[in-house]
């Protein structure tokens with residue numbers, strides 16, 4: 639359904655389980671980034687009313703996810719860690735050529751965002767099925783359902 643060419647290696651979950659707090663911090667920033675990407679699309683492409691309506695809804699929803707992950711971090715007795723560069727997102731962005739007319743630029747930005755959403759959704763599913771911590775698995779199940787709509 640997601641159209642991803644390669645599935646995530648299931649052993650990735652074992653790495654996650656050893657670094658839950660770091661993963662939660664990275665994840666929190668991914669949600670915040672999704673919200674800020676939606677806002678930046680509004681600023682860059684104001685001539686599309688439908689896009690603006692959708693991006694308002696999306697930025698709210700993604701900030702809601704950010705809060706959910708932040709609450710989870712606090713519940714674990716931790717605070718949000720420092721932001722780290724996301725090498726995957728940087729490399730993915732490089733794949734899309736710069737320039738082109740506004741429509742091309744918009745399509746590239748939407749495709750870039752869709753790829754990130756699809757991979758997130760796939761990984762949340764994996765976490766919801768494989769994590770031994772059932773509470774965290776349920777948390778990712780809820781997020782997976784939400785990301786599947788993006």
Ligand SMILES: [Fe+2]
Nearest residue numbers: 669672700703
């Ligand atoms: Fe999200």
Ligand SMILES: [Fe+2]
Nearest residue numbers: 672755785788
């Ligand atoms: Fe999303």
